[in-house]
Amino acid sequence: MINRECGVFRTTYQADMSLYGVPLARITVAAFALFFALVFPFVVDHKHLVWANFAGISIVAAIGLNLLTGYTGQISIGHAAFMATGGYTAAIMTTRADVPFWVGLIAGGVFASAYGLIVGLPSVRVKGFYLAIATLAAQFITEWIINHVEWIGGGFQASIIVPPASLGPVRFDTELEKYYLVLALVVLAVVAGLNIARSRLGRAFVAIRDRDVAAEIIGVDIFRYKLLSFMISSFFAGVAGALYVYYVGTATIEAFQISRSIEILAMIIIGGLGSILGSIFGAVFVVVLPLALEDILEFFRGVLPVTDIDTFVSQLKLMVFGGLIMLFLMVEPEGLNRLWRNVKDYFRVWPFSY
């Protein structure tokens, strides 16, 4: 990830697809893992730990959407609907059937991926804008169903209270414990995402994205792989949704509205389409930026010539968010991941850059 790849010349496909690009990468990845497991949670305060947790949940969802939109090229403006499916499955199963946490989590993913399969069916016939609209419709229909079917959502604008997650004797109650839970799932999601992307499955996805007709000619079953992409992507989203519900402790439709779908899309646009690392960058950026902005403006409270600072902050957040999406699309369509690669390329042969 942060290793200089100077003098690395891959001569086999095997080497090109390996998880660790250079031998040193094993050490840096381990160092990163150790840092986030042992150092990070103890040097930051409670507030920033909360930020990290929200960012972690978003990373899981963003990796899922990136597999669908970035790798397979299928647009979804309804990813929050899959998160909602996962979240509500987990909430209903834990509160009514009293299943353990991990069952709820996996069931959330499975149900979401089944739902993703259904929503993804139009992708077999239409693509581009039409698919975007079909997923948008799925978003609205899901919101409506959760709001109006009492068995699922508990009534109009209601919420389901969910007990905190627990694994055997371990209960994830405090922020720190939840941090480890989120971290574990983020690691799983990243490893799964990287492995999907570099394996046969990921190559089929990329082939479909780059030219679907050509993909079909070289033997990629478009029908199967598109639906698979939808299913895998919604599985990630469902797990993220379930995790969110366990983390916050309530399942409400407010958390899974259209704005959330757009937020996840913005994450992968800002982070970089078709890149797992980019999904991480984007998710962290999109989650942390508004929170940090809030803090900065809080600092200027009283100095700013506005009366109602809270609404001002929320409006300003929208402006910055929307502005950033446009800026990235115009200036760096390949996102933060590209910027990071540029930095890396600069240092590749540094200091002898000739």
Added chain:
Amino acid sequence: MDFFLSLLVKGLTLGCIYALVALGFVLIYKATSVINFAVGEMMMLAGFLITAFVGLYGLPLAAAIGLSLLLMVLFGFVLERGVLRPMIGRPVIGMIMATLGLGIFLRGFAPVMWGVDKKNLDLMLPAQPLRLESIVVPPVDLAGVGITLFLLACFAYFFQRTRSGIAVRAVADDQQAAMAMGIRVSTVFALSWALAGITAVAGGVVWGNKIGVDQYLSLLGLRVFPVVILGGLDSIAGTIIGGLVVGASENIFGGYFDKYVGGGLKDFVPYVLMLLVLMVRPYGLFGREVIERV
């Protein structure tokens, strides 16, 4: 029967005003093949501009609308040049995200400039509703229908009779052929964004009068999609039909079945309808059948 008729009439007038918003979308798509997810926000901006000119600067209504027209046309130009031209040739998702981003930006920008509270956009219409036996049509809706029909007539004239209108149609048909015939494609793009600005003002006036001006006005933009999918993305006549169908069906379903499902069918039916149409006729009722199949 009376109940049904009144629901139908209400739905049809509503649909007419939906079509007004959808018109802005279709104009842009037809000429520039840009998918504008920010139609609702542009309409909201126009509404905010008008109320600001009237409320804050004390201009008469007509002058405020005139100024807003000018500003929105300008806004269309700037948007086309600054944001959307760099997107040409990029994947569809770039365009969708750019306009979504623009929408989010505007939703933050307008209230920061002019306040979050709901403002009234008073058109000084007579308060007396139009009565036809048991059917009551409020003057707001009548004005909406009137403005929609007027704009449609204007656009029909423009596209069929004027030189620049024919140029827009030529570009919509085949950009390269149009270029070869000496039509400046960039001018046509700018022109269509200007037209979209005009429809945004019209939509802002009608909807602002109907439900008041605040950031929630922009949510109406999302209603556009069932309308345009139904009618066909590039058909102006289709938007009207689509609008009427969506307006009527959501009102009739809402009126008859809301009590069984606890309300909210208004937000549900259009999208279900749209999904069905998408499955059977993805290019809509009147759209050109050049949709890319997989």
